[in-house]
Amino acid sequence: MSMKDLGVVGRSVGQRDLESHARGQTAYYEDVHYPRMLHLKMHRSAEPHARIVSVDTSAAEASPGVVCVLTHEDLPGKKVWNGLAAVGVGPEDEPILAFDKVRWRGEPIVAVVGESAEAARAGAAKVKVEYDPLPGVFDVEEAIAGAAPALTAHWPRNHYIYPDDHAAAQIRFGDVEKAFAEADHIVEDKYQTSPIEQAPMETNGCIARPGGDGRITVHTNTQAVHFARDNTAAILDIAPGRLRFLGGTVGGGFGGKVDVAVEPISVLAAMRTGRPVKFKYTREEEMQVSSTRSAWRLYVKDGVMNDGRITARKITSYQDSGAYLRFSSYGSMKHAGHMPGPYTIPNVWVDAHVVFTNRPPSSAMRGFGVMAASFAIEVQMDKVAKTIGMDPWQLRLLNAYRNDDMKAHRKEVEDGAMVETIQAAARLAGKELPAAYQAMTSWDRKAG
């Protein structure tokens, strides 16, 4: 495709909805008004790990303004699910409403639907759950050590099981142990990221409105309308065509609105009551209940030669998935596939584990799996440079991948421009590079 003579592509033509934003005219999902709209609030687990002895909803049902109370027994279709089941990821492991056990503090147990948000909240507060607390496990490495209790029967060792019974998403490229033995230096470190809230200014929410034609329209702020609709239909065991999902402009996503967290239960409540039902996460729910960016722990070991060539990189990483799978197996595959970063290293070994803990389930956020990888690799690169006494700019330029280099996942580099990007950043920052490094290009190995 020719890049010449472009007309409007490449031009800053403004952003279409800015004036509407500035005037307050942009319609978000909750800016529609329906008469007789009900509100849904969730009674959530107070324990990070416990057997549920009993659930008593009688006081909630009797609470003023409460219209409907929903437990797992009211679910017409699935009791447990996973959002990627339709594309073959499994097993489905997450209860839609908890029944026998709770595995994280905040897990939904009973949905309470009321005439007002306050009535629903007050009703939900009156649900009584009796727990038999179980020991919890919160640290990823403790979770997969033998002594920790298994969170679910699906994962006896508390880690996701990849195809062929692998404990991790793997990369095996070259022979790292041989390269370590031949390396002039071994550089190792441990890296840790934290669970981070996507914190969109607008919390997760939807309004499910029954129409006269047997269909239900869902105003939602999901980042993926078809995905949310198809999962909602699958969970409730209804034809997807009965649902119409309508998005608008979303008040920020950042990966925080892909969990289909609010739509299924709202649709069920709308089906049960015949009235519009709104379920909007409170800010507290958004922070402690909605899935966070996964926390990752990485161990990085590099074999490095005196001249700066990195000859081997071995990475063991642990993604803290929290109590359930959600999209974590995808995230660790993306993480593994990103290694060893924008560098050509002839020997690479990666084990990227998904680990289950009694923490809130984690999920995607801006740079799923890659942010933690980039963080660890780039802080590691500085340690490598310091260890061998090399300028960190030169270290990166020397090792940066070139077009047609073979990556660890056995795909050749295409569209590579890391060298040029680093050189431009050096210029922008006033960093002088030796002539040989200024002369490098992303095509120089191909040429030479």
Added chain:
Amino acid sequence: MESKLIRLTVNGREEAVVADPLATLQDVLRDSLELTAVKSGCGQGGCGSCSVLVDGELRLSCLTLAERVEGAEITTLEGLNETNAIVPLQQAFVENYAAQCGYCTAGMVMAAKALLDRNPAPSRDEIVEGLSGNLCRCTGFAPIVRAVEQAARALSGEEAS
């Protein structure tokens, strides 16, 4: 609890709504008067997305009981466009890309208006302080600060002419 008739002056109009005595100004503006520019990002006073002017002063409508501001002049973002013309402050937000998702924008514009009404020529630091109760997750704030700087220049230019 029994509902109550609450009389409010909003964007220059007399309004009467029947609401719970503990209804917040945010509830009444959004749900009863359908002034949906007022957003509800946290309900905790932490984000500023629900900011409105009460007698010209910036307030959080989520933490204000509607019945306690009876008799006061309330201005929402919609109140800036009573004649449908976009005002210079809004235009500055547009030109500086001071919004992406737009959810914080109404509160941000109202905070900026409150600041400029008091201080027509704020320094950059004063702008930063004046917007410090309003969060934005998209823009990184710099475009918003620039928009307010531009608006201040535009407003002072108007006054001079």
Added chain:
Amino acid sequence: MPELLRPGSVDEAAGLIGSHGAAAAVLAGGTSLLREIWPSDAGYLIAVDGLGLDRVEARDGGWSIGAAVPLRALREAVPIPALQAATREIGGPAVQNMATVGGNLFARAPFGDLAPALLALGADLVFASADGEATQPIDAFYAAWSDGAPPRAGLLIRIELDEPAGASAYLKCARRRYSTPSVVTVAACVETDGGTVSAARVALSGASAAPFRCGAAERAVIGSALDDAAMAAAAAAAEAAVTPATDPVATDWYRRRMAGVFVRRVLAQLA
């Protein structure tokens, strides 16, 4: 949901507080009280706006500050830098327009930055109850807090503040410049006589269950010059005296360390 009560006078409000006891919560600016989650134990919200408690009166040698004066109004009316600095770092402008002086004095850590300023300035608090008005030094008010919660002493109606006799300073250790909870907040007021500290009041909030005056830090500087050694001794005394908590903003370890650093820094501003 609690019931909203709208007393027409201070006496009536004080009476309602007396009669409803622990079931009553005072609604002033609402920035703490009207959070999404209603106070579970409050049966009654007693609105105290419109009772004339929102005025600052300059009097001979000081000010009478109504308990319902918003923070911004306090800043504009009372030209004491320590007090003005304190109000600027509480919430954003909207909160400063709404939150009241009285409300802030009841805020719990990591909020409540006015307390150390008023402790250092030696303010008196005036309460109304069915028995009439009673005045209490602010130190005594906070000394009576237990488990981080204030005692029931009637309705706070005003703060009596004299012109400070010495120089005062205020510093907040926080993670952000504006609109931020506190790691620790410190204020000090020091009087000197010929280069020697003759009187000192050093107060902290966020560093213990309730804001407090740190007598040990005060004693470390009284009677000596406000030099590096004296300030270091005061800092060490403050570090030893605090009993901080861990919350999302900071750990107890970090708070203790900052108590020392900021006591020294606030004194250095007065040296």
Added chain:
Amino acid sequence: MAKVRGTGFAAVNYPTGMHLGGDPTQSLIHMTPAGDVVVTMASVDLGQGLRTVLAQIAAETLGVPYESVVVETADTDTGPHCTGTFASRTTHRAGNAVVMAAEEARKAMLEVAGELLEASPDDLETDGEGNIHIKGVAGKSVPVGEVAGAAHFAHGKSIAGRGAYLKPPSPMDPETGACDPDSTQAHACTVVEVEVDTETGAVEVIDVKSVYEVGQQVNPDLVKGQIVGGAWMGIGHTLYETTAPGYPAIDPAPVDFQNYLQPGAAETPEITCEVLEFPAASGPYGGKGVGEMVTNSPIPAIVNAINNALDVRITEIPVTPEVVLRALDEKAQAGG
């Protein structure tokens, strides 16, 4: 009080599209009798400007004015399938689908125009201003609106197009990890200067300079908006943000914006950026995607700058003031 400065940088690459592919986006385009263009999608605009960017791409391919293009999206009844707005996939996936749909619609448009101008469609060109010309023949042109009207009311034809972009799924070999994970790679390098208060451990980011390489930019101002906003978010991630400050413990747990700390405008320096364009072979007009990578290079760059300033080795985020002080304490103990 000692304040020390340091600099650090980081270089990152970022994959475009859902990992391992298999993530379709489809697009429908039709022209109204007046010659306006409606692009119908199910992709969701999160504020990044998807409607703008897709309208630009449709206008480019069709050769019609940008202003005449409407993007109607996020309705499952009308919008053909889109996997969703994530994985930096929208410009690439949805953009490619729009190009395909617009090419088909353009072909239909030029066929009708050819009949009106009595010329072969191959000999026609669009001027992007609402007219279709016979190449090289001055004065022989017809307005797009006229073509559209004729198509509807004289020729009984639809000017419309369908686009379906799919990067076929590539399985990952469970043993070796061999796979074709992405469509292209974008690049960034960020240089940061920090100032650290060694008594409080507080870190101030005082300068952020970045170079991005994102293929052909569709809308440079919107790219810059992502870079600047993302750098701010990177500062937040590096120095402030966590839902579990005592990780892996679940307490203390912030539940509001007062306690879930993010930087404010006062904590955000001027963010400078420069953008390089190495067009991607697979991208719409060579576009790659920029939405996610923008936090990735600032984070390690800031950590490297802190380590550089203090000669310590911090390897966790967030780098709270306490983390800094503990690192300094450890260094002091080791040193003496």
